[in-house]
Structures are given as structure tokens and as C-alpha cells.
Amino acid sequence: MPAAEPENVAWMSERQLARAWPTIRATCLDATARANGVRNNHHVSHSTWGELRWRGYHPADVARVAAAIADGTAELQPHWRNDTPEAKLLDKRLRRENLPGAIGCALLVAIGVAIVVTFLVLTWNASGSGSSSPSYWH
Structure with missing residues (x-):
């Protein structure tokens, strides 16, 4: 059986995640992603001003959780939403x-x-x- 080829994923930024999940509070995006099993990737960049770190989120998982949020089956705390x-x-x-x-x-x-x-x-x-x-x- 041949080895699986690595998938090329355009990881979503936190800003894109916020647009995908508009009913989730900005401060609770990462907690929502962790609670619902969204794969994420840590990115690090080095520059003259120091180290910059950010997290990318897998787009297929984000879409799955967006659908779960819409139909009410996502794993969420009530205070993570904007509308409770x-x-x-x-x-x-x-x-x-x-x-x-x-x-x-x-x-x-x-x-x-x-x-x-x-x-x-x-x-x-x-x-x-x-x-x-x-x-x-x-």
C-alpha cells in the first residue's frame, strides 16, 4: 500500500475563522476549535522585531464545525456564543x-x-x- 501523499492545505487564519463562525465570540474561537476537534497548525516567523506566532485552522474542520454550530450540535459553552x-x-x-x-x-x-x-x-x-x-x- 503506497504512503498517503501529504495534503496541501491553505490553513485558515483566526480572522477567517471568525468570519466562518460569526456567532462565536472572538475570544472563544480557539476554545471552540479545540472542543470540536478542529485540526490546527502553529506557525512561527522570525524577524528583526522578534518572533511572531499564530495558529492556522484546517478549512474542512472549520466548515464541519460551522455546520454543527448552525444546526445546534456543536460542543459549545453558552458564553462562547454572541447570541445567548x-x-x-x-x-x-x-x-x-x-x-x-x-x-x-x-x-x-x-x-x-x-x-x-x-x-x-x-x-x-x-x-x-x-x-x-x-x-x-x-
């Missing part, structure tokens, strides 16, 4: 937990903008105050 009451509660909790950070970021940006505007106003007033600065344009 558990997911809506999780979203609400995450927004509430992240609110202090969002307010802090907004205040930090506002303070930064105020400092820059103050600096520009002071610089503009100092240069246009009628002082006898030499003119280089004759």
Missing part, C-alpha cells in the same frame, strides 16, 4: 469592570490635550507680544 443570555450578561459585566479604565484613559487624554494647548497658547503669546526679536526676512 449568558453572553449578554458577560458583556454587561465586562463593560462595568472596564469602565474605570476607560474613564481614566479619557481623563489622561484630556489632561494631555490641555497641557499641549496651554503650551501652544503660551508659546504663541510669547512670540507675538511685540518684543523686538530680530527678523530674518528682509
Whole structure:
């Protein structure tokens, strides 16, 4: 019996996986793939800035699980989906937990903008105050 030829597979990226499974939360794509037996392949790239790692997913398995998600037979936790009451509660909790950070970021940006505007106003007033600065344009 001859050995099986290696199959040439165009592995799907996580972005493509998200498009194939639109009802699955982006943070739960890998967990869904593992729970449903989707073959994956780790890719590593080396560059000047260091090592980049990403995971590719087998397209036939992704299609099989997409059909299982559509007919309700996929192995899923309720909070992995976007359209369940558990997911809506999780979203609400995450927004509430992240609110202090969002307010802090907004205040930090506002303070930064105020400092820059103050600096520009002071610089503009100092240069246009009628002082006898030499003119280089004759």
C-alpha cells in the first residue's frame, strides 16, 4: 500500500475563522476549535522585531464545525456564543469592570490635550507680544 501523499492545505487564519463562525465570540474561537476537534497548525516567523506566532485552522474542520454550530450540535459553552443570555450578561459585566479604565484613559487624554494647548497658547503669546526679536526676512 503506497504512503498517503501529504495534503496541501491553505490553513485558515483566526480572522477567517471568525468570519466562518460569526456567532462565536472572538475570544472563544480557539476554545471552540479545540472542543470540536478542529485540526490546527502553529506557525512561527522570525524577524528583526522578534518572533511572531499564530495558529492556522484546517478549512474542512472549520466548515464541519460551522455546520454543527448552525444546526445546534456543536460542543459549545453558552458564553462562547454572541447570541445567548449568558453572553449578554458577560458583556454587561465586562463593560462595568472596564469602565474605570476607560474613564481614566479619557481623563489622561484630556489632561494631555490641555497641557499641549496651554503650551501652544503660551508659546504663541510669547512670540507675538511685540518684543523686538530680530527678523530674518528682509
